[in-house]
Amino acid sequence: MDDQQFNLDVDELRQSFDSAFSAPPRSFMGRQDMLLLVGLWEDAYAVRMLELTGVHRVERITPLPGATPDLLGIAVIQGHLTPIFSVGVLLGYPREDTGACWVLLASADPPVGLAIPELQGYHVMSADAVSTSLAGSVDRAFVSGYLHVADGVRTILNVAAIMQAIYARVGTTGARHKGE
């Protein structure tokens, strides 16, 4: 890192930090969505936060014997024993290992964890930034739209559809997705 770039970064950090306290409080105006930007292997995805109840970093997932490939195992999240499913496997990607990963808690009862290998960021968007007609390799049953951002197009995953697929796979009857 050269000195000039370092000084620019420090100045930018200082200005943004100061502006966070000096600017008037803003509010989400109009119809806006808040999305988490996630990465699956080499592909970029987004998840609506309204479909989640929380995001957690899990250091270790305990695998279960005889489990299906999409069920990575179980982990303790906020004192609850939570099953962790692989979003990638559900979307047709190879199974990742059971090491540390990010877990999205879906709005379900009991809670179900959706493991993603990479949490890339947070994004607030307006409704017109989302389109629904874009071809992709992912099963369109799991896609709720496409987000147009500066670095390209991200597929917005449909968490409710994913949860339905999980429920259908494990044959659970007691669990209910809160979005339904």
Added chain:
Amino acid sequence: MGISGTWSRKVAVIGGAITLFVALVGIFTLWRLYDIEHLCQISQGAQALSTAAVAVLITIDWVLVFLEVAGAITTIIVLAWPMIKQVRAATQNVQSSAAQLQAAATQQATGSREQTSALNEVTTTMKELVATSQQIADNSDQVSHMAEEASRSSATGDSTARRALEAIASIKRQMDAIARHMLELGKRSQQIGLVLDIISEMAEQTNILAINATIEAAGAGEAGQRFAVVADEVRKLADRVSASTKDIRVLVEEIRSATNTAVMATEDGGKAVDAGTRQFNDLESAFSQITSLVNNVMDASKEIVLSTRQQTTAVEQVNSAIVDVTQAARENEVSTRQSLEAVAQLVALSRDLMLLVNDQEKADGARSL
């Protein structure tokens, strides 16, 4: 001539006196017997008689003188004949000796000239030898001065090498201190890295909490919008902290890398200093050896200077003696030349004497016949 001449004069005077006395007695007798006139005639006759007597006496005297001279000559001839022979023999001896002397003087003159010439050459050679000795003495003196200069320079180099060695030892201590500080800096960088790990985890947790707060706010609907804004700001701060920790981690890694490089550089520097120390030790040893050798050279050159000066003095003394000898030889040559001339004159004189003796001998022989 002396004794016989004196005797004849005495005889002549006594005869004249007797004659005069007889004449006077006759005159007196006649004066008594005769008159004045007769006396005058008698006187005139006596005067003529006297004149005749004087003439006779003179003639007798001359005869006597002649006889005396002839006797003397006869006596001389009789007495000088053996002497002439002796003179002749002596003259011959003198002539022979003079000839030998002349030959010897000639040989001596030749020897003196050769000796003078040889001494001149020797003098010239000795002068050259003196000049050469002086030149050697001067050169040796210069060598001695240069050796002294070299000795001083070598001593200065030795002192400089010693000071450089001390400076290198100081540098070595500084390098060791730098290495220790660098290692300490590396440890501190590692500790900073550990703290950064904690800060990074805290920022990540804060980010997660903010996201969860945002999710909760979104779930709360309209009531949670303002809370969602706050949660978003917290998340942004957490993002900035996380980004800053990444930057700091990069910086710390760069510091750690630079520290490792510096530690390795100081280790290399320490090795170089050790090598330099060894080389300076060798240099100091070499300077000491050079100093010792130069001192030996200086002592030797001083001895050469002293010996050469003594040699020069001795050669100068020899030269002075040879100059004296040359001068003596020249004087001897002059003296010999004078002797030769004297001998030549002696030879000529003896030759003339020999001729005279021969002539006298011939004259005597003729007279005796």
